[in-house]
Amino acid sequence: MEASTTVLVIGGGATGTGIVRDLALRGIDVMLAERSGLSSGASSRSHGLLHSGARYAESDRIGAEECIEENRVLRSIAGSCIRDTGGLFIQLPEDDPDYFDKKQAACESIGIETRVLDGNAARNLVPGLSSRVERAMWVPDGVVYPSRLSAANAADAEDHGGTVYPHAPLTGLVVEDGRITRATLGGTVDATVRPQYVINATGAWAGQVAAMAGVDVEMAPSRGVMISVVYDALGPALNRCRDPDDGDIIVPHESEVVLGTTSVPVSDPDTYEEADWEVEKSVQECAKMLPPVAEATEVRTWWGVRPLYAPDEQKSARRGISRGFFVLDHADDGVENFLSIVGGKLTTYRQMAEAVADRICTKLDVDAECQTATRALPGANDPDRLDTFVTHYDAQGPTDADIVTNGAVA
CATH class of the missing domain: 3.50.50.60 (FAD/NAD(P)-binding domain)
Structure with a gap:
C-alpha cells in the first residue's frame, strides 16, 4: 500500500x-x-501517578511547574481517565526534616497546594500508615489510567x-x-x-x-519495577519525603496498590534484566510507609523504561x-x-x-x-x-x- x-x-x-x-x-x-x-x-508500564509537581519542586522547578499546570488541565478534560486521590509526602525518623521543609517551601513558591499533617492526623487519614510517620504533607497528586x-x-x-x-x-x-x-x-x-x-x-x-x-x-533509558498487590484501604498516593530513591511511591487503585520503583540504566529498552532484588527492595521500602503491603498478595509485576534524555549528563546518574x-x-x-x-x-x-x-x-x-x-x-x-x-x-x-x-x- x-x-x-x-x-x-x-x-x-x-x-x-x-x-x-x-x-x-x-x-x-x-x-x-x-x-x-x-x-x-x-x-502503560508506569506506576500511573498523576503528578502534582511536588516530587520535583525543590530540584526541577520547570518540571514541577509543567506537572501542576497539566495536573489541573487533566482534571478538567480527562474524566475517568484519571482518579482524584490526593497524595501525601511521608517523613520517617530517618528522613531529613530540612528536606521536607525545603520541599514545602518550593511547592508554595510554585503554587502547588500543600497542607502539613502531624503523624496522628496522617494515620487518621490513612489507616495502616506506619506508626513511625512523624509528619506528612498533602499535595494534589492523583492516578492516571x-x-x-x-x-x-x-x-x-x-x-x-x-x-x-x-x-x-x-x-x-x-x-x-x-x-x-x-x-x-x-x-x-x-x-x-x-x-x-x-x-x-x-x-x-x-x-x-x-x-x-x-x-x-x-x-539514557532507565528501567523501574512496579508491583501491584491486593490492598483496598489506601486513599491518597504516598511518596517518601526524601531524595528520590528505590521504593518510595505507592499508588492506590480500587482494590490494589502499585508499589515502586527502581532506577537502573539499560542499554536497550527492549532487552534488559528483570532482577528479583528490585522487587524485594521496592516492597521492603514501601512497607516502611505502609506496613500491610509487605504481606499483601502480589497480583502482577512489571518493568517500565523511562524515556530520559541526557545529551550532556552522566548517563549513570539516572x-x-x-x-x-x-x-x-x-x-x-x-x-x-x-x-x-x-x-x-x-x-x-x-x-x-x-x-x-x-x-x-x-x-x-x-x-x-x-x-x-x-x-x-x-x-x-x-x-x-x-x-x-x-x-x-x-x-x-x-x-x-x-x-x-x-x-x-x-
Missing part, C-alpha cells in the same frame, strides 16, 4: 496520541503508527480526520536531499508512507528511530536527569522535516503534544490554536465508552489492568 500524509507520528503512547489529536483538531492531515498496540511502551488516556486521544483524532494504526511498526526511513521522503510500516498496514513531516514520539526508543534517519538522539521535555528539530542535524519529542512525563503528555503541534503549525504556516487544554476527551465521563476505545486500539497495559479489562470496567 502507498499512502501520503502531511504529518506522520511515530509512537502511540500518551504523547504520540496527544500529538495526533492536537494536529487533527487543528485541521492537519495526520497519521500515527505504533508497533504493538497503543500505550504499549512506557505509558494510561490505556484509557491514549485510546481516548486516538479516538478523538480519528473523529477529526486523523488516522491511527496501532499495529504498524516502523521498519525504515528514507532520507533524500536532507528530507525524509518515505517511511515504511509493517504489521497490519504494510505500507510506504510519503510524509511532509515526521515526528518521533517513541520515548525510550527515540534514539533508535532517529538513527533510521541518520540522526543522533542521546537517550535519578538526577531532568524530567522536563525537549522538542528537537533535526533540521539542525541536516534532516529538515524531522522532529523528536523526548523526556517528560505521563502527566505532561498534553503539554508536550501542544509544543510539537505548535512547531509543526509554524512550519506549515497554519494559523490554528490548540484546543486540547479545554476540550474534554471523548467518553471522558463514560468509563464503558473509554474501555471500548481501549479494546478497539489494543491499548491495555499492566499499569491499569485491574481497572480496564476487555473493554469493560473490572
